Amino acid sequence: QVQLVESGGGLVQAGGSLRLSCAASGRTFSSIAMGWFRQAPGKEREFVAAIRWNPYITYYTDSVKGRFTISGDNAKNTVYLQMSALKPEDTAVYYCAHMTTYSTITRSAAKYNYWGQGTQVTVSS
Numbered sequence: 001q002v003q004l005v006e007s008g009g010g011l012v013q014a015g016g017s018l019r020l021s022c023a024a025s026g027r028t029f030s031s032i033a034m035g036w037f038r039q040a041p042g043k044e045r046e047f048v049a050a051i052r053w054n055p056y057i058t059y060y061t062d063s064v065k066g067r068f069t070i071s072g073d074n075a076k077n078t079v080y081l082q083m084s085a086l087k088p089e090d091t092a093v094y095y096c097a098h099m100t101t102y103s104t105i106t107r108s109a110a111k112y113n114y115w116g117q118g119t120q121v122t123v124s125s
Contacts, residue, residue, distance in 0.1 A: 002026040002114040004096045009119030016123070017084045022096030022116060024077040033099040034072060034079040035059075037109055038092035038121075047107040048094070049081060059106050064090075086123045093118040 008020040022034065035050030049070040050059045058070050067086075072079035079096065097112035105111050 002028055002031075002098050002100065004098055004114055004116035006094065006096045006116040006119040009094060009121045011122045011124065012086055014086060014088055014123055014125050016086050017082070018086065018121060020081040020083070020094055020096075020119060020121075022079045022081075024079075024096075024098055024114075027100070028077045028098075030100045031074060031077070031098060032102050033106055033112075035097045035099070035106070035112060036070065036079075036081045036094055037097055037112075038090075038094045039118075040092040043092075045095070045109055047109065050097075050106050051079060052106060061107070083121070086121075088123045088125045090121060091123050092121060094121050 003025045006022050033052045036048040037045050039045040051072050053074040069082040095118045096116040098114040100113045103111040
């Protein structure tokens with residue numbers, strides 16, 4: 001079992017920045033990747049960004065490229081999402097996800113084995 005705890009969400013004005021953190025504990029030695037997904041009211045959960053550890057590769061959805069940066073430390077079982085130039089359409093609950101079963105697919109929520117409880121990000125216009 002892996003437990004994930006997110007922090008760092010909040011309310012920010014458009015154009016502002018937030019940094020999300022996710023700490024993993026438990027059976028983290030088999031980590032393949034960690035990612036961030038988000039879900040806005042009435043919408044499907046969507047991929048935001050992810051890291052594969054070996055080799056270290058980052059992935060982003062097109063709508064956040066150039067604005068969001070994912071980083072992390074596998075040894076410390078942590079992943080971060082630095083969000084800048086936030087837009088009202090970024091408003092959502094952001095979830096940290098952990099992949100322990102190997103898959104070459106990184107952007108699909110179905111490939112992640114463990115999930116955090118989510119943290120709300122609200123961007124006002």
